[in-house]
Amino acid sequence: MKQIGHYTYDEINCLGQGAYGKVYEGLNTLNNETVAIKKLDLILFEKDKIIQVQEIEIMSKLNHKNIVKFVELLATKKSLFIVTEMCRSGDLKSLIASKNISEQQAIDIMLQILEGFKELIKSGVIHRDMKPANVLNDMGTVKIADFGFAKYVENYSSQLLKSCVGSPLYMAPQVLERHHYSTKCDIWSLGVIFYEMLHFDVPWKGRDEEDLLHNIKTQPLQFKNDLSKFSKQFLTITLVIEEENRASWNQIFDLSHTSELQKSVSAEDINEESIQKLPTWIQRPSISQRQDKKVDEQKYQQIEELQSLRKQIAYQHFIMTECYTEQINNENNGELQQESIKQLLNYINENIVKESYDLIQASVDLYQKMQQKNLLWKMQEQLNAEHNYYMQMQIDAKKLFALNQYQGKPDDKQINEAKIQLQKCKSSNAASMLLDLINNSNWKK
Incomplete structure (x- = not known):
């Protein structure tokens, strides 16, 4: 049994494997909730750091019932761990393989996927790797997963991309051709x-990508x-080869609100008896299960607030670690050595240590008030360990960046100067993350 933070996992319980690591079933020892733990090898992570950092950043900012929830980011010297909610009822790939799905259930699943995409669009995110294996089920709630190839786009309706990422059978023709493509690739x-x-089969197959593309272009959709x-119309407007003729997101969402789609199975429209008649994959929680869950949520609300603060501190520390690592390896050609940036780094490091100490004090106060003290004592151990780690980083950063001369919080003029300098750091991935952090007013206390 392995342990990372207040989570445990057994390598026997591997849920899946990707290019950068494996996903395990784990346990949150604070509340005994099952979680999914994605373990990334830092050696592989360094080879494609931008993609992986972006996955973490995107997941941490998304909050929707139809998107897998990010829980926490943890790190050791050799590995990075992304903790997410656990979806216990399987994935869409398994359901399709079972051939136990009606048209109405397929419509219901697609409706929920589209609800998740509304959130992605609102956040300016393109997924780029949609496939049945990345559609999970948690007691009937469909959730979009795996944002390893996801990307922020500035203009969702028109921005063009060219990276060839995703799974070939589900790739748009433009991606297969290595041509520029838009967010319509997800459509x-x-x-x-x-x-x-x-x-229960894909519309086109091929021996390789070239053969697949040939078949898409020469074999009509049947x-x-x-x-x-509804189903015929959805397929007809989404599986259009030329992007300019393919449906827009607004057209897809308009279609999803037609009267035919509204007849699909909905959590609000079905009773407990009809729930039990559904296949396990599409079942919703019973009334008693939902009530129990509500009680549990109230019970752990204060702990979750502490965990939320802990995640914010951990993410700031992660950015500081990136800055430190780039400087050690001289990856940014000294771009982070500008005076305004160094003053900012010093303040953020000091703030991390201060907030970490305040978090420990808050957990101690909560520990004294709660009867179920076992829920908190392990977290307190971890908070203390993390606090020591943050203090060591503060000491190391002061030596590396010569920060002893800087004191206190930068004023608005100094912060604006730091922003200008960070925007000039074209070769620094850490600078990009740091700029995003200071543009978020939450870090300024």
């Missing part, structure tokens, strides 16, 4: 997923005649 992927739910009007 194509959703069309392929919906087709596969209805037919689907079952007995499909509903």
Whole structure:
């Protein structure tokens, strides 16, 4: 049994494996909740740091019932751990393989996926790796997962990209051709997923990417005649080869609100008896389960508030570590050595140590008031260990960046100067993250 922070996991319980590491079933020892722990090898992480940092940043900012919830980021000298909520009822890939899915259930699943995409669009995020394996189920709630290839876009309707990422069978033709593509690549992927739910097979196959692209261009889209009007229309407007003729996101969402789609299974429209008739994959929690969950949420609310503060501190520390590492390796050619940036680094490090100490005090106060003290004592051990780590980083950073001369919080003029200098740090990934941090007013106490 392995332990990281207040989480334990057994390497036997591997849920999946990707290019950068493995995902394990783990346990939060503070509240006995099951979690998913993605373990990344830092050696591999360094090779594609921008993608992985962006995955962490995107997941930490998304908060929607149809998107897998980010819980915490932890690190050791050799590994990085991304903790997320656990979805116990499997993935869409397994459901399709079982061939136990009706058209109405497929529509319900797609409706929930689209609800998640509304949040992604609102946050300016493109997923780029939508496939059945990345659609998870948690007691009937469908959740979009795996943001390893996700990316922020400035203009969701028009920005063009060129990176070839994703899974070939679900890639839009423009991605397969290595041509520029837009956020409509996700629309194509959703069309392929919906087709596969209805037919238990993808619309096009190929020996390789070139053969797959040839088949897409030469074999017309065909689907079952007995499909509903909605299903036929959804497939027809999403699986369009030319991007300019493919449906827009607004058109997809407008279609999702048609009367036919509103007849789909909904958590508010079905009773407990009808729930039990659904396949396990699409079942919702019972009334008693939802009530128990509500009680638990109230019970752990104060602990979760502490954990939320802890995550904020950990993320700031992660950015400081990136700055420190880049400076050690001279990856940024000394760009972070500007006076205004150094003053900012010094203040953030001091603030991390102060907030970490305040967090320990708050947990002690809460510990004295709660009867179930076992929920907190392990967290206090971890908070103390983390506080010592933060203090050591503060000492090391002061030596590396010669920060002893800087004291106190920078004023607005100094912060603006730091922003200008950070924008000039073209070769520094840490500078980009630091700029994003100071643009968020939450860090300024």
